[in-house]
Amino acid sequence: MFNRPDDMRYVRFLRNIHQANLFDWYMEVGCRTGRTFEPVRSKTIAVDPFFRIETNVIGQKPALLCFQQTSDDFFESKVLSALKAKLSFSFLDGMHLMEFLLRDFINTERNSLPGGVIALHDCCPYDYDMTTRNVEDAPEEAWTGDVWKLIPILQRYRPDLKITVIGCKPTGLVLVSNLAPRSRVLSKNYEHIVSEWQDVSLKDYGADTFYDSFDYTPAQDIIDGGCAMFREVSVSESTQSLPEFVSP
Secondary structure, eight states, rough: OOOOOOEEHHHHHHHHHHHHBBBBBBEOOOOTTTTTTTTTTTEEEOOOSSSOOSSSOTTTOOEEEEEEEEEEHHHTTTTHHTTTTOOEEEOOOOOOOHHHHHHHHHHHHHEEEEEEEEEESSSOOSSSSSGOOOOOGOSSSSOTTTTGHHHHHHHHHHHEEEEEEEEEEEEEEEEEEEEEEEEHHHHTTHHHHHHHHHHHHHHOOOOHHHTTTBBBHHHHHHHHTGGGGGGGHHHHHHHHOOOOOOOO
């Protein structure tokens, strides 16, 4: 049985997180219009193979670096190392196929602070049609692909991680914390994980089995709790000066 996400919309939740926290470096993979990183006040890295930004998304950010390329090419470029950037908070919303999100997670964790948080989008489908791996068969309303598999994969291979699942509309939001940037468990087992999971459908795995493996954490509980999981990587507001006009 499906447990359809029915909490606040993910865009609103992310906006609340950024209103309450200032980070050193925020990264987003899969940005398109820039709507989700527009409210960010931190130094921001945005990665998308084809941006469609038509509004002012830099706002009060001290820096906004946009990379119009695939996430694989971005990570292979080692630009994060060149910038000496350690990620505090990342939002992964790229290609909705499990092997892509798994690679993005591996590369993001490797470049994150130990106290950082990684958010995964679209991991809580509410019907079978939206979980197809075939983009051409994707329903018009919403397509999650098979990234739902990241939840059982991380539960099995990385029990050291803290996985918080929020029922943010429309298709859930997973916050992964207690990161271990030096861990190589997922990278060493990548080929095996993909071969093991790629052909598994949610119908075969069982929606009951999937949804019984976790409970939704109310989004408002995280907000009302002062966004405690972000506390270790949230920096003081005094460390950032606001941009100002220097000429008429």
